[in-house]
Amino acid sequence: MTLVQNNERTRHLPGEEGIWLFVIGDMVMFTALFAIFLHYRSSSLGVFTQSHTALNQALGLFNTALMLTSSWCVATAVNTAREAQYAHTRRLLGLAIGCGILFGGVKYFEWSEKIGSGITPASNDFFMFYFVLTGLHMVHVVIGAIILLFLTRIDWRVEHKQKVHLRNLESGASFWHLVDLLWIVLFALLYLAP
Amino acid sequence: MMREIFITRLSLAWLILIGITFASWVAGHSSTPSAINGALVLGLAFAKVAIVVWDFMEVRHAPVWLQIVTSVWVISAASLLIALYVLASQIGG
Numbered sequence: 284m285t286l287v288q289n290n291e292r293t294r295h296l297p298g299e300e301g302i303w304l305f306v307i308g309d310m311v312m313f314t315a316l317f318a319i320f321l322h323y324r325s326s327s328l329g330v331f332t333q334s335h336t337a338l339n340q341a342l343g344l345f346n347t348a349l350m351l352t353s354s355w356c357v358a359t360a361v362n363t364a365r366e367a368q369y370a371h372t373r374r375l376l377g378l379a380i381g382c383g384i385l386f387g388g389v390k391y392f393e394w395s396e397k398i399g400s401g402i403t404p405a406s407n408d409f410f411m412f413y414f415v416l417t418g419l420h421m422v423h424v425v426i427g428a429i430i431l432l433f434l435t436r437i438d439w440r441v442e443h444k445q446k447v448h449l450r451n452l453e454s455g456a457s458f459w460h461l462v463d464l465l466w467i468v469l470f471a472l473l474y475l476a477p
Numbered sequence: 478m479m480r481e482i483f484i485t486r487l488s489l490a491w492l493i494l495i496g497i498t499f500a501s502w503v504a505g506h507s508s509t510p511s512a513i514n515g516a517l518v519l520g521l522a523f524a525k526v527a528i529v530v531w532d533f534m535e536v537r538h539a540p541v542w543l544q545i546v547t548s549v550w551v552i553s554a555a556s557l558l559i560a561l562y563v564l565a566s567q568i569g570g
Binding site for chain 1: 482487488491494495502504515519530538541546550557558561562564
């Protein structure tokens, strides 16, 4: 019984409860969108399998590596803040923002390439989903990068506020990891699955 | 200090995630594309999602209710999407 109680005591919710409600809600919403995508795929399988080959998979792979690396940076930043190594926290958050900006640049290039070759959301259902889903994800990337930017501005010197700052950092980190995991599924669904 | 930052469980998780990404790239580029390849790609994606949730989002240290909710989501979303993908492939061709 004591062991169980101790175990419960060491458990820790990273960030605010509210951010987890948002994260779970967003996960469910995106799952519904992915299911709708697959429903449309079933009614025009030929169009979807043909259109998916037009996507630049190498860029998708590069962006996946960027997202995973940025998530590592953010998770490690949280650990360094817990150990009061705030200079490292700031640097790692800066690196994660850099990955996010690069991700956006690659996405902008990809969209421009498609639109330049006459592929738009109106081309067919696959590309409608491609632009809507990657667009919605990009909105998350921008919001996440702005949150990370605010987190780099935290003044850790005020000792009595450090607990609150850490909680805010954990909340922002949870949001950024959501952005990462949504991309992982998007990459598989749109780019890789034949 | 650098050792403490780079030689961690998080870095191991990152390495595994990159490894699974390349494995799913290979599965997605099979010379004989099939519903099985697609299902494998989606399954590997959700394995990555589980690692992100468990290690990067620190759910492994979180209260049990969060572990249950996130696990239920990962398993049910993976099952739903893989089932829809395979069914659509069978209906369509």
